Amino acid sequence: MSLVEVTKVSRVYQMGEVEVLALRDVSLSIEEAAFVSLVGPSGSGKTTLLNLMGCLDRPTAGEITVDGQKLNDLNRREAANFRGRRLGFVFQNFSLIPVLTARENVEYPLIMVMNRPRDEREKAVKEVLEAVGMWEMRNKRPAQLSGGQMQRVAVARALVGRPKLVLADEPTANLDFKSASMVIRLMRKMKDNFGTTFIFSTHDPRIVGEAEVIYRLDDGKLIGTEQNSGRRQNND
Amino acid sequence: MINIFRIAVRNLFRHRRKTLLSSLLITIGVLMVVLFSSGAGSFKTLMIGQITDASLAQIQIHKKGFVSSIDTMPLHLNLSPKAYKKVKDILDKNPQVDCYAPRIKLGAVLSNYLETTNIRLNAIKPDSEIRVCPALRERFTFKGKPPGESLIKPGEIIIPDRLAKGLDIKIGDTVVVVAHNKDGSVNGLNFTVAGIVETLLGPQGKEGYIHIKDARTLLRIDRPEVTEVAIRIKDFDRLNAVYSDIKAALSEYKNPRGKPIFEIHTWEKLSPFHNIANMIDLMTVSMKIVMIAIVLISVLNLMMMSVYERVREIGTITAIGTPPAKVMGLFLAEGFSLGLFSTLLGNTIAIAGIYLLNIYEVRFSFGRMENLLLSPSVNFSELLWVSAIVLVVSVFATLQPAYRAARMKPVDALRHV
Numbered sequence: 001m002s003l004v005e006v007t008k009v010s011r012v013y014q015m016g017e018v019e020v021l022a023l024r025d026v027s028l029s030i031e032e033a034a035f036v037s038l039v040g041p042s043g044s045g046k047t048t049l050l051n052l053m054g055c056l057d058r059p060t061a062g063e064i065t066v067d068g069q070k071l072n073d074l075n076r077r078e079a080a081n082f083r084g085r086r087l088g089f090v091f092q093n094f095s096l097i098p099v100l101t102a103r104e105n106v107e108y109p110l111i112m113v114m115n116r117p118r119d120e121r122e123k124a125v126k127e128v129l130e131a132v133g134m135w136e137m138r139n140k141r142p143a144q145l146s147g148g149q150m151q152r153v154a155v156a157r158a159l160v161g162r163p164k165l166v167l168a169d170e171p172t173a174n175l176d177f178k179s180a181s182m183v184i185r186l187m188r189k190m191k192d193n194f195g196t197t198f199i200f201s202t203h204d205p206r207i208v209g210e211a212e213v214i215y216r217l218d219d220g221k222l223i224g225t226e227q228n229s230g231r232r233q234n235n236d
Numbered sequence: 237m238i239n240i241f242r243i244a245v246r247n248l249f250r251h252r253r254k255t256l257l258s259s260l261l262i263t264i265g266v267l268m269v270v271l272f273s274s275g276a277g278s279f280k281t282l283m284i285g286q287i288t289d290a291s292l293a294q295i296q297i298h299k300k301g302f303v304s305s306i307d308t309m310p311l312h313l314n315l316s317p318k319a320y321k322k323v324k325d326i327l328d329k330n331p332q333v334d335c336y337a338p339r340i341k342l343g344a345v346l347s348n349y350l351e352t353t354n355i356r357l358n359a360i361k362p363d364s365e366i367r368v369c370p371a372l373r374e375r376f377t378f379k380g381k382p383p384g385e386s387l388i389k390p391g392e393i394i395i396p397d398r399l400a401k402g403l404d405i406k407i408g409d410t411v412v413v414v415a416h417n418k419d420g421s422v423n424g425l426n427f428t429v430a431g432i433v434e435t436l437l438g439p440q441g442k443e444g445y446i447h448i449k450d451a452r453t454l455l456r457i458d459r460p461e462v463t464e465v466a467i468r469i470k471d472f473d474r475l476n477a478v479y480s481d482i483k484a485a486l487s488e489y490k491n492p493r494g495k496p497i498f499e500i501h502t503w504e505k506l507s508p509f510h511n512i513a514n515m516i517d518l519m520t521v522s523m524k525i526v527m528i529a530i531v532l533i534s535v536l537n538l539m540m541m542s543v544y545e546r547v548r549e550i551g552t553i554t555a556i557g558t559p560p561a562k563v564m565g566l567f568l569a570e571g572f573s574l575g576l577f578s579t580l581l582g583n584t585i586a587i588a589g590i591y592l593l594n595i596y597e598v599r600f601s602f603g604r605m606e607n608l609l610l611s612p613s614v615n616f617s618e619l620l621w622v623s624a625i626v627l628v629v630s631v632f633a634t635l636q637p638a639y640r641a642a643r644m645k646p647v648d649a650l651r652h653v
Contacts, residue, residue, distance in 0.1 A: 056555055057647040077559060084557020091650070095552040099246035111239045113557040157556070 003164060003197050004030040004053055009062030011048050011220075022048040024220045025062070030199065030213070032164065035191050037211030038201040044217040046201035047169050053199065054087055054167045055079045067164050084113030088158030088196070090168035090187075094150040096142040102153045103129065103138035106160050114161055128156040131193060132186055148179030152186060159190055166190075168200035172207050184210045240562070244569035247542070248577075254541070258534040259578045262626060265527035266582025267589070269622050272523050274590050274612040276516045282608060283509055289371035292503050293337070293466030295479055297323055297486065300499045302463070303506070309343045309356065311418040314461045319489075319497060323465050326485040332478040334470045337364035338462035340451040344415035346395075346444075348403045355399060355413070358443045359451030362387040368468045375434040379407040387445070392430035394445040400432050407431060413446070417456045425454050475502055524622070528629050531578075535571050535633035543567065543637040550641050551649025560642040567638035568631055575630025579623045590614055 011023040023045045030036055038046040051057040052064055055071050064071045067086050074082055083089075096105045106125045110116040116124070129135040132152040142150055151171060158166045168187065172180030184200075184207050191198050202208055209228065216224040248255045288294045302313040315323065320338065327333045340359040345352050366372060366387055373387060376394060388394060393413065395405055405411060407429050414424040427446065435442055451457070469478045479502050486498040504510040543550070554563060590612045598610040 051647050054555070056650070057645075080554065080557050080559050082557075083555065084559075087557075089552075089555050091552065091555075093548075095548065095650075097243075097549060097553070099243065099250055108553075109556050112553070112562055113559075 002029040003032045003034075003067055004028075004199070005063075005065040006049070006053065007063045007065075009049075009052060009059045009064060011045075011052060011057070012060045022220050023052070023059070026217075026220075026222045027062075028215055028222060028225070030197060032197055033191060033195045034197050034199075035188055035210070035212045036197070036199045037208050037214045038199065038217060039203065039208050039214055040201075040217035041203060043219075045220040046203075046217055048220075049217070050167050050169050050199065050201055053165075054089060055083050084109060085161065086163055086165065088161065088163040088166035090151070090154050090158050090166060090171045090200070092170040092173045094142070094147070094154050094174070096150055096153060096157075098142050101139050101141055102134055102145065102149075102156075105142070105153055106156045109157065109161050124160050124162075125156075128160045129153075131159075131190065132156045146179070147175050148182055151175060151179070151183045155183065155186060155190065159194060159196060162194065163196065165197045165199065168198065170201055170203075172202060172204060177206060180204065180207055181210075240565055240569045241573060244566060244573050247566075247570055248574055254538065255574065258538045259574060259581070261534045262531050262575065262578035262630075263582040263585065265530040266579050266622055266626060267586050269520075269523045269527045270583060270586035270619060271589055271612075273520045273618050273622075274586070274615060275593070275610060276520060277615060277618075278610055278612040280513050280516050282611070284503070284513065285371065287507050287509055288472075288503050289369055290375050291369065291372070292506055293368045294469055294472065294475060295467040295482065295500065295502050296506060297465040297467070297482070297498055297500045298463065300496050303499060303501060306341075309341050309463075311342065311416075311455065311463075314340070314457075314463050315465070315498075316461050317459045320460070320462050320465070322489055323486070323498065326482060327465070327467065330478065330481060330485075332469050332471065332474060332481070334468045335364065335367040336465050336467045337361055337368040338448065339365075339464045339466055340448055340455070340457075340461075341443075341463040342415055342451060342455060344413045344454075346399065346403070347412045347414070348405050348409065349412070351403050353399060353403060355396075356443045357393075357413070357415075357446055357451070359446050359448045360388065361448045362389075365466075368466045376431045377407075377434070378431040388430060388447050390447045390449050391426075391428060392447065393427035394431045394433045395429055396442050396444050397432050397434055398442065399444070400429075405429055413454065415454050419456075421456070423454055423456060425450060524625065527622070528625060531575065531626050531629040532633045535574060535630045536637070538574065539567060539571055539634045539637040542570065543641045546641075547644065547649050547652040550644050551646050551652065554644060554646040555650060563644075564638045564642035567641050568634050571630045571634025571638070572627060575627045579626040582626075583619050583623065586619075587614055 006026055006028045009023055009026045010021070013020045013022055026049060038049060040046050052059050053066060055074060058072065069082060097108065100108065103125055106129060107121050110121045110124060126135065129138055132155055134149065134152050134156060137145060137149060145153065172183055175183060187198050187200070188210060190196060208214060212228055214226040214228055215222060299313045299315050299319065302310070305313065327336050338361055342357050342359065344355050344357055346355040376387065393411065399405070409429045411427050411429060412424050413427055414422060416422055433445060469475065479500065483500050486500055487496055489497045491497055550563060593610065593612050599607050600610060601608065
């Protein structure tokens with residue numbers, strides 16, 4: 001069974017008196033431990049699809065199932081609980097909490113969402129921060145880190161609760177190419193280490209090539225799917 | 237919970253200047269209330285102490301109708317020996333009554349052989365009177381009288397300071413006191429001025445003192461009747477309860493027409509200072525209302541701005557699964573922490589201020605009373621009340637912004653620019 005099942009999903013936004021069709025009848029299926037990219041120009045529906053798969057928004061029509069859970073049926077509290085325990089998020093602008101250190105940012109979901117005991121938290125935080133190469137910088141606040149370092153901390157925060165699925169919306173958009181490549185390679189490494197499925201959106205063709213599966217979107221429609229097994233083998 | 241407060245405190249210091257400004261406003265509000273209630277409370281306690289311990293006593297019992305005619309000091313409204321015995325029986329049985337003293341009040345004419353003037357006299361039984369009004373001696377100025385000696389002996393008179401000054405009467409002088417008796421005849425007695433009494437606020441504040449035996453001689457009263465019975469109770473905080481107990485016991489005694497024989501009053505009904513005390517209480521309440529407004533506006537403004545500035549951050553923490561209740565808890569903890577910090581600071585400065593006021597003595601005059609010493613003290617129950625009010629109002633002011641933050645849809649919040 002697939003980890004993510006998107007079936008005939010549409011999303012319509014009401015902008016004043018105008019209806020904007022952000023997604024039209026999209027269906028796709030993503031397997032466990034996949035490294036998937038959503039590609040398309042700005043306004044093609046990438047973020048909308050990620051938001052729907054991430055239980056941040058509800059589809060106007062269609063059905064989404066993630067890890068066996070139908071997302072359409074969840075209320076606000078259940079949705080928050082589902083996101084906290086089964087999903088991880090990486091955002092374009094890093095979205096770290098500025099008053100917390102790198103370590104505390106990573107620890108945050110374990111405290112506020114999962115209520116894990118202290119020793120368990122410390123172990124999990126150390127493991128992911130070492131995995132993303134940020135353990136030495138653990139006591140720095142976001143303002144003291146570079147963009148690439150902040151995104152590595154954000155990846156660590158997304159992974160610390162060991163979710164099955166991490167959704168990353170334009171994770172490299174605010175980074176230079178070197179940092180962007182490093183973050184994508186890091187995400188792939190994490191996927192290999194932890195068996196986590198990564199779905200990230202991008203419009204950077206140099207980054208797209210890192211994905212195993214590429215879904216191309218345009219004007220809210222899924223216009224193509226590509227398997228990128230050659231690139232994956234090269235990386236391995 | 238500790239982690240929520242840790243994050244809340246750090247969030248507060250994100251914009252230090254803004255937070256410190258709001259905190260300073262609350263601190264000033266707390267400081268204002270604590271200092272005012274402490275100073276005003278000290279003044280009130282001092283004045284009530286002066287009135288009850290050095291003049292009126294805490295409770296007085298009279299024959300029904302006396303207080304409404306007090307300006308004429310009618311002798312026919314004295315308590316008969318039988319009525320006085322009934323009062324004594326009631327007071328002796330009440331365990332809350334510490335002591336009581338009989339008094340005869342009379343109006344007379346005072347002469348120094350050159351000039352005459354009216355004088356209101358309080359005829360007392362010195363041993364009982366000093367127990368009921370322990371601060372009475374402090375109002376008296378004697379010349380060479382040992383501290384342990386009786387306040388006043390038969391043949392002696394204590395003259396109010398204003399009269400002594402006006403008639404140029406000095407301690408040791410001889411004066412004549414002439415008074416109308418109950419039957420309308422006039423009688424006079426010579427007295428030696430044994431001391432001068434300081435004027436005090438209130439109806440009994442300008443009265444002279446003689447021994448109760450002299451009053452009976454002067455007024456030709458054969459029987460041991462009295463005008464009033466002054467009472468001191470063991471616990472002043474239980475004044476109203478004791479008053480009610482005695483009043484209930486006295487109300488059982490009625491005249492042949494079925495009307496009550498006695499009337500009883502606390503100092504509050506007898507002294508105009510009670511109205512001033514009420515005004516002080518009202519001003520303290522007003523100060524608290526101003527403080528509540530300051531806290532409400534400061535915290536509400538800070539927290540509303542905080543939520544508005546952190547919409548994307550709220551979107552992030554909501555997106556990663558923070559439950560709405562915890563998002564709300566985060567902001568409530570910020571409001572609570574701001575209130576707690578400010579109230580602790582305000583209370584600390586207020587305690588230091590009170591300490592300094594006690595070191596550098598503040599003296600003042602009130603009416604004819606001069607050189608009164610203000611001794612403000614820290615009232616810990618007041619501190620607790622003020623702190624509780626600030627904390628509750630801080631949390632209340634944070635409710636709306638916190639609720640707004642908790643209700644934000646993550647997808648909208650993340651899109652916020």
